[in-house]
Amino acid sequence: xxxxxxxxxxxxxxxVACRLCGFLLKRIxxxxxxxxxxxxxxxxxxxxxxxxxxxxAVVFAQQSLPALxxxxxxxxxxxxxxxxxxxxxxxxxxxxxRSAVFxxxxxxxVPLLLGLAISPFLYDxxxxxGVGFWPFALFVAAAMSxxxxxxxxRILKDRNLTRxxxxxxxxxxxxxxxxxxxxxxxxxxxxxxGDTPFQALFTVLGGIGLVAVVFLVLKPLYARLLRDRASDDxxxxxxxxWVIIGCMACAAAAEWIELHAVFGAFLFGACLPRHERxxxxxxxxxxxVAVVFLxxVVFALAGQNTTAHAFAGAGAGALIIVLLVAIxxxxxxxxxGARLSGHGWRDxxxxxxxxxxxGLMELIVIKIGFEAGVIGxxxxxxxxxxxxxxxxMASPLVSAxxxxxxxxxxxxxxxxxxxxx
Numbered sequence: 001x002x003x004x005x006x007x008x009x010x011x012x013x014x015x016v017a018c019r020l021c022g023f024l025l026k027r028i029x030x031x032x033x034x035x036x037x038x039x040x041x042x043x044x045x046x047x048x049x050x051x052x053x054x055x056x057a058v059v060f061a062q063q064s065l066p067a068l069x070x071x072x073x074x075x076x077x078x079x080x081x082x083x084x085x086x087x088x089x090x091x092x093x094x095x096x097x098r099s100a101v102f103x104x105x106x107x108x109x110v111p112l113l114l115g116l117a118i119s120p121f122l123y124d125x126x127x128x129x130g131v132g133f134w135p136f137a138l139f140v141a142a143a144m145s146x147x148x149x150x151x152x153x154r155i156l157k158d159r160n161l162t163r164x165x166x167x168x169x170x171x172x173x174x175x176x177x178x179x180x181x182x183x184x185x186x187x188x189x190x191x192x193x194g195d196t197p198f199q200a201l202f203t204v205l206g207g208i209g210l211v212a213v214v215f216l217v218l219k220p221l222y223a224r225l226l227r228d229r230a231s232d233d234x235x236x237x238x239x240x241x242w243v244i245i246g247c248m249a250c251a252a253a254a255e256w257i258e259l260h261a262v263f264g265a266f267l268f269g270a271c272l273p274r275h276e277r278x279x280x281x282x283x284x285x286x287x288x289v290a291v292v293f294l295x296x297v298v299f300a301l302a303g304q305n306t307t308a309h310a311f312a313g314a315g316a317g318a319l320i321i322v323l324l325v326a327i328x329x330x331x332x333x334x335x336x337g338a339r340l341s342g343h344g345w346r347d348x349x350x351x352x353x354x355x356x357x358x359g360l361m362e363l364i365v366i367k368i369g370f371e372a373g374v375i376g377x378x379x380x381x382x383x384x385x386x387x388x389x390x391x392x393m394a395s396p397l398v399s400a401x402x403x404x405x406x407x408x409x410x411x412x413x414x415x416x417x418x419x420x421x
Contacts, residue, residue: 001058007067010059011297017043018296031154033360034391040299041384044306060304072301075294076364077251077265078286083150083361084269085279087175099169099341103334104176107355108145110333112184114325115141122318126379135192139374142185143366143383144326148359148391149174155357155395166350166402169338173355182266185365186259192374199258206257210250211267218246219271226273235281243272243282260368295360302367302384310381319382326386327393330356346401353397362387 001009018036025035042048049056119137127136152174153162161167190203225242247268254264272278311319335352339345366383369375375383 003064003067006059006061006064010064010068010300013059014039014043014296014300015293018299030392030395031151031359033151033154034388036296037299037360037363037391038388039296040301040303041306041388042303043300044303046303046306046308046381050308065301065304068297068301071294072298073261075290075298076367077247077261078290079295079360080262080364081247081265081269082283082286082290084266085272085282086153087149087270088274095341096168097172099338099343100172101176102341103169103173103337103351103355104180106337106340107147107173107177107330107334107352108180108184110336111144111326111329112141114329115144118321118325121321122379125314125318126376128373128376131192131374135188135374138184138188138191139369140379142181142188143362143369144329145177145181145184146358146362146365147174147177147181147330147355148357148361149178150361151357151359151391152354152394155354155398159395159398161398161402164402165343166347166354166398169343169347170334170351170354173334173337173351177355178361181365182263185368186263188374189259189368189372192372203258207254207259207263210253210257210259210264213253214250214264214267214271218250218268222246222271223273226278235285240282240285262364262368298363298367302363305367305370305377306381306384307377310378315378315382319385322382322386323389326358326390327356330390331397350398350402353394353401356397357391357394358387359391362390 017039021035021039021042022032023035025038026032043060045056048060116137119133119140122140123133123136127133149171152170156162156164156167156171162171186207187204190200190207222243225239247265250264250268251261252264254267255261309315331349331352333352334355335345335348338348338351343351363384366375366380366387370377370380
């Protein structure tokens with residue numbers, strides 16, 4: 001099978017598997033993205049490779065993966081551009097913003113500390129050769145602290161909870177949480193990839209320089225370019241082209257300074273004007289390609305990095321520890337932040353349950369760590385499973401903890417006035 005034919009066959013299989021798994025998860029009231037992520041795991045060595053090893057070796061031959069990797073890099077960059085574009089500072093009264101800071105802050109600190117606490121146990125067994133303890137431990141801590149802002153927003157939208165107290169609080173806290181985690185992760189990568197103090201300094205200073213260029217040069221330039229150029233339904237092709245050029249250039253700059261393309265794309269999205277017409281016009285053009293077509297490639301490639309050996313011997317115990325730390329750290333930390341802000345236990349636990357959803361953001365984080373050589377396939381597999389479990393848990397836990405107008409919140413399509421789950 002020649003290379004173009006193989007690539008097209010890979011894309012067909014990936015898209016079909018993601019569509020089917022997404023449909024099944026949607027039928028049980030879960031965001032389709034969870035099913036699409038699970039499809040990536042199924043297409044890897046653990047399921048497809050174990051069930052049909054010869055077919056798996058042909059379809060996902062090692063020499064064919066660089067082509068998929070290139071598509072995945074573009075997909076992740078476009079997705080993170082959309083995340084940056086949709087990012088908004090916490091809104092509301094001073095008390096509401098203060099509550100969001102409490103929830104977001106403790107939602108990072110508590111899982112981060114717990115991640116550091118289990119790192120000595122994980123380091124001895126799962127750290128790749130040559131990786132120092134602190135880069136490994138700090139990455140594990142960062143991975144425990146992630147919240148999936150896009151998945152969280154989707155869950156709230158599906159359940160009509162966007163304007164609810166837990167919904168508004170979780171959205172504000174997730175912005176703070178993700179901003180802290182991405183900054184922290186950038187520093188971890190600078191330490192990891194800096195074999196010498198000069199290289200580490202180059203990455204740190206390069207990151208600061210990139211932020212300065214994006215917000216001091218590109219922000220006013222694009223504000224002028226995009227002024228009155230977007231309508232509710234369309235954007236000029238030439239204007240759209242310049243937006244894509246800016247996104248790709250920032251992503252390339254981030255790769256050059258040895259961070260990751262996602263940082264540059266995210267910063268560029270965050271620097272664009274904050275108005276809904278522009279957001280709608282860009283999402284309408286980019287989301288079908290980035291989310292529907294390219295992100296399934298990311299899931300499938302991530303699945304190829306998994307290994308069944310992760311669960312052999314002490315692996316099952318390590319997975320349980322990872323799950324307990326991830327779930328406890330996030331729910332307890334965020335719920336404590338909400339409770340300290342004066343909210344009731346039900347609302348606080350609902351917020352903690354929402355913030356526990358890690359989704360695609362976590363998958364991007366662990367993919368970055370794996371590509372940087374900070375973690376190996378065994379720990380990558382465990383963190384992949386943790387991502388699926390914690391994201392799947394969010395909707396049922398919110399339904400269990402949060403009551404609206406005296407009724408338990410049900411799955412999408414649930415009608416008020418009936419009993420809950």
